[in-house]
Amino acid sequence: MKYQLVVGVIGLVMGRRHLFAAVDYGAEIGKICDLNPETLRKYQEEYHLSDGQCCTDWTEILNDPRINAVVIATPDQLHREMVEKCLAAGKHVLCEKPLALTREDICAIVSAAKKSNRKCMVGQISRFNSTFVKAKELVDKGVIGDIYYMETEYAHDYATILREWDPSMKEDVNKLASMWRSDPARHGVVGGGCHAVDLIRWFCGDPVEVSAYGTHRLLPQVTYDDATVAILKFSDQLMGKVFVSTGCKRPYTRLTCIYGTKGTLVCDSTKGEIQVYTIGEDGVKVNETPELVTVTVKDHNAVDEFKKFAQHIENDEVVEMDADLGARTVEVCLSIVRSAELGKPVAPDYSFAD
């Protein structure tokens, strides 16, 4: 018999996509939770849920014995406590990216995931973006030979969504809910840049060293750099570049170029078109007009992400995007931030659990 997933969703802004995905998959909705009663009511009505299925206190999800899987889509600072407690209560967990914001918190989550016998998956959603999925397929088929360089980005203007930083936010859950993106610990490279870092890790593996520079010219609301460029060394024959801007004056997109020994791919998270350049029959000349490989655009593809989570649970599979994977991505992000601060290269440390 099919495992009956009974899902709890905490945080309903990004979480609304997971709620949709869970329903689309055929999971039962146990409870939804949001601190904001209006947000909660909106989704209660949309999904025809009873009052008993809605709460503003997430521990009602934690303590509901029928709920066996929880999606955590709350501010990054809350992930650690929620993941640890949900796993300890015997729930499977899908936690939004970034796994957490500090080395201490990612280590604690990896350790909690190892100790539990539940599935713990991190929502690094770039790995479900349809354009990037197709690009990975082309690379794995050998269309461009071996990658020797890849560049990608996270360019997203936060100017209108940032509140001024207030340190008392840490003690007040309502303040946190409205200003969590301005926390100095939520550096743009970790908070949003983790999408680009995770994407490059998916294609190229774990960098052994990073060198970064930052500028702070666009977002006076925050104390951290709003633009960072990082060079990543994966091996002697493989390097990459990540650009993160949380103040950029252009619409959100993630232009990505993958350079291989036999060809090059140029693509973009928000366009369903991959430009493919390859060496022709003479073994030297490259086509000047790219071959176009097209896909239907699926950015923020929570439907396929949730499906993967559910299948891992139902088939008792090893989780591909596990806590360790999420921790590696955060560790690279933190190393980039540290390198820009110190003005010298930093080697990420990938040992997390005791």
Ligand SMILES: NC(=O)c1ccc[n+]([C@@H]2O[C@H](COP(=O)([O-])OP(=O)(O)OC[C@H]3O[C@@H](n4cnc5c(N)ncnc54)[C@H](O)[C@@H]3O)[C@@H](O)[C@H]2O)c1
């Ligand atoms: N995968 C992606 O592409 C993507 C996109 C956006 C955000 N995110 C991640 O998703 C998470 C949420 O981001 P968001 O954009 O939805 O943030 P948001 O601030 O827009 O919304 C968060 C929601 O959670 C609620 N909330 C806050 N604290 C809560 C608590 N203690 N209990 C219950 N509800 C609480 C808030 O009321 C709000 O409705 C973050 O970790 C963020 O980094 C991921």
